[in-house]
Amino acid sequence: MKGTLSLSNGQSFQGIWKGAAKDVQGEIVFFTGMTGYEEVLTDPSYHGQIIVFSYPLMGQYGIQTAHLESEVIQPAGIIVTELYEGALEKGISLFDFALQHNVPIMSGVDTRSVIQTIREDGTMQAVMQLEGKPLPAWKPIRTFLVPHVTAKTITTHGEGFPHIGLIDFGYKKSILQALLDRGCKVTVFPYTVTTDVLSAYQLDGLLFSNGPGDPASLEHKLADYKEWATNYPSLGICLGHQLLASAFGASTEKLPFGHRGANHPVMNMKTNRVSMSSQNHSYVVKKDSLPDSLSVLYLNVNDNSIEGVQHNELPFITVQFHPEASPGPAEHHEVFDTFFDLIPFEKKVSTHA
Template identity: 75%
Template sequence: MRGTLSLSNGKSFTGSWKGTPSDAQGEIVFYTGMTGYEEVLTDPSYHGQIIVFSYPLMGQYGIQTAHLESAKIQVAGIVATELYEGELEKGISLIEFATAQGVPLMTGVDTRSVIQEIREDGTMQAVISLEGKPLPPWEPIQTFLVPNVTSPSIQTYGSGELHVGLIDFGYKKSILTALLNRGCMVSVFPYTVPTSELDSFNLDGLVFSNGPGDPFSLKHYIPTYRDWMERYPSLGICLGHQLIALAFGASTTKLPFGHRGANHPVMNSKTNKVSMSSQNHSYVVEKENLPTSLGVLYRNVNDSSIEGLYHLKLPIMTVQFHPEASPGPAEHHEVFEQFFLSIDPEKKVYVNA
């Protein structure tokens, strides 16, 4: 079967249809990493988006359940230049994985041209449909997506001297794993948890997770989050970074086409050390309106955007990138180590290096 990828700017591209024969509409974005497609497809921060892979060949090593970031595919559709369809030593193929979950997949697409359109006109709505099928009406891009990916109830994992609360806006499983590997107990809370219930767990610190959409769509919860941040040592990752910035008076803005890949260089403003990072976000904290209570901890080497913050008086730090997804693979372990030190320097935490 043949399929068509139609962009809201009027451009369209054709290719071979490999996934389930159903339309998909969503914001189209691109990912620049050569590997990591399992993690990308199941990352809740990509919820509802159509993902274009820039690397020419995808699916080389199949799907291994140990690498999934959530229980299902989160993207609305998948676009690639070429898909590996040969034999695998273990696991299932990318095509089988997408088909089983009802996610349309196109291959043989001129992804370089698609990505050029996104780079020139910014992220936009797109539709994947069977060739010749009329386009549905264009829907506005959804910005409040967290309710679709948050945990329905409180769950506690692991055991240890420290008890960390993970505020769930659509957390990646590897964030939970990174915390558990450091020898603590972790309770995952829906982002709507009442303060009284959160406080009843006698937590030592909070991690505000990644998640999809516009951070300002959560504006009604920000005063509550600031109350938590002022009482608990806190770490914000990706969307969590943006929410902490908003809570203390900063503002956010949307990038034309975002940062999505495993090869984004960031510089630590205190050490001047440059390291590679894994990123997936559309929004950034505006450096022009940064409040005096926050200092810049990391900057993006390519565009100088803010990649991390720290509070000048409170034990609060943030990162826009994903410290649990170190491309190196040991970069940014210090983010978690500094978080645990901010909880209580006297408490020894095992670090699984």
């Protein structure tokens, strides 16, 4: 079957339809990594989007469940140049995985042209549809996506120290695993958790996770997040970074086409060291909105946007990129070590006494 990708700017692209026979609409974005499609497709930060992969061949090593970041495919649709459908040594094919999750794929698409259009005109709404069907009416854009991906219940993992509360806006499994690998006890909370509930768990620190959508959609929770970051050593990642910065007075804006890939250079402003990072976001903290209480910790080398901040008095840091880096380089695991150094040493001693 043939299919059509229609962009809201009026352009359209043809391809071969694979998988679920349903039309989908979503914000169209692109990912520049050569590998890591398993992690990308199950990353909750991509919830509801249509993702275009820049690497020309996808699916060549199948799907390995150990690498999934959540239990389901998060994007609404998948666009590739070529879909590998040959034999696999293990796992299931990308085609079968998409079919299981009722997500359509279009292959044979001129992805270079699609990506060039996004780079020139910015991210926009798009529709994937089977050929011959009339273009459906454009649906309103959803910006508050966190309720669709947050945890439904409170769960605890591990038994070590420190005890970290993970505020779930759509966290990646590899973030939880990075904490467990460092001997932590981790309790995952829905983003709607109350201050009283947090207090009952005797936490040593908080991690504000990644997630989809516009940080402004959580403005009603910023007072809580400021209170929590004032009382607990905290780390914010991606959306969590944007929310903590916003809670202390910064504002955010949407990038023309976002940062999505495993090769984004960032500079540590303390050490002047440049390293590669894995990223997936549309919004950034506006540099000229940063309050005096916050200092820039990381900058993006390509466009000079803020990639992380630290509070000048309180024990919290944030990063726009993914320090757990799945997929991507492993150069930023030190972010977790910096976070743990914010947790009082005296408490560590008394805990083990």
